[in-house]
Amino acid sequence: MKFLYLTDTHIRGRRPWTRKDNFAATLASKLQEVVELANDYGVTAVLHGGDFFDLPAPALPTVGQFAAILRQLRAPLYVVPGNHDIYGYDPASLEHTMLGFLARLGLLHLLVPEVKRYFRRRNLTVQVTGQPFHYAIDCRDPQKDYCVAKTGCDLAIHLVHGMLVPKPFYSGAPYTLIEQVAPYTQADYTLASHAHFGFPEVFYQGKWFINPGSLARLSAHPKDIERFPQVVLLDFSGPVPRHSYIRLQSARPGHEVIDTGAFEANLRRQARLREHLTRIHQEGPVSLQDLLDALGAKKKVPGYVQTEARKRLRKAVRLEKRLR
Ligand SMILES: [Mn+2]
Structure with a gap:
């Protein structure tokens, strides 16, 4: 059983002011590569950490362009809604958003707290859960959003769209430290997003905390110029779970696309x-x-x-x- 994880695609038609390329075309080629990777590896599911779209209701031609790419996926696509996917930081607005609409069409599946998804192959059961962004995340008790219990499974994956970071973050924005969460969650893999630069993976008592960074580089920060967009392949087909980072071939060096x-x-x-x-x-x-x-x-x-x-x-x- 394998899973491919990507996050923060921020699909939009218009070029962000920090970019000098045709942003939508670059992003389309990246997503095309993700689809090919998922199909080539024969993954069980593709997992998306949120901020799928840059706006709750992007323009229809943009949605059509990207929906046509994602339809080529042979595995189901699971998305945890991010702050950009919803209105007013309120996940209850999902039914009014394009992400909610695509879920209704069956093009993707939403990971929301009410859903525990189980994947079974031979004698392995994997539990997948997700916590969307909401107005109180990183402000209220972090266990409510970041910690899950394993029920009837061998391995658990939890996706959260929140500001999970390995060390304090000095921007004035709320955040949650991995150390506040690690002892209390039972998830074997906590897949983080929202913090676009990603962080070096953390291993705590058998549990992994991973954020590969956003697929879209939007900030023009030197870190965004230096780094390369990547995805994570979780491979549970061997005797022990393994994971690896795959740098996207279609992503161009930062200085070529970022102003x-x-x-x-x-x-x-x-x-x-x-x-x-x-x-x-x-x-x-x-x-x-x-x-x-x-x-x-x-x-x-x-x-x-x-x-x-x-x-x-x-x-x-x-x-x-x-x-x-
Ligand atoms: Mn984002």
Whole structure:
């Protein structure tokens, strides 16, 4: 039994501002290669770590282009929804998204908490589960999202679309450390995503923690320019489980596809933004409610939209307080 793992494809039609190639064409050739690898290795299933699409509802011609490639897969495709696949960080929005639509068509299967998928070959049973991204991930008890129990299986694979990292992460964004999870999960393989640069694999008491990095390089960060997109082959056909990384042949060197000047431009933009925010805060504390009201008045937003926006803001503030 074999599985192929890939993640963060961020399928989109338009070229990101950090890229200088035809992004969709490059991505299409990468996915074509993934399909051929999966078919050549005769994998049992292809597993996708999420951010399948870059937007919850990408343009139909883009969806058609990539659906035609994925239809050539002989094995089923399982996808755990990422933050880019859903609306408002809410997995309940899946039925309104393109990923949900493709699942309804049967082109792929969604890995959601209610689903435990079992694969059986001869005397080996493998359990596959997935935890989609949601607004409280990496803020609430990490065991709820990252830890699974093995039930009636020999091996367990758990996919999570969250910020699982081997060491503290200084961007201000929430994250979960592997050490917070490793002693408590029973999964033999925790397949991580979301952190696009990936991380060197971690082995803890017989359990693997793996993130090969995103298939799409979007950031123009030097790390993205240096690294190569890769997939992971999990091979359970021998006496012991093994895995290997496969670098995609179709991926071009970072400096050929990424606009290297974009990183510096982005740093300058962030510095200007910080300066601007400091100036605002010097004038006294800003209430989000006041900001919303001022914006509503300035842009002449209809009253009912403003009322709804205030309602949602109050809800978000309540939720944030609860998570702290
Ligand atoms: Mn992503």
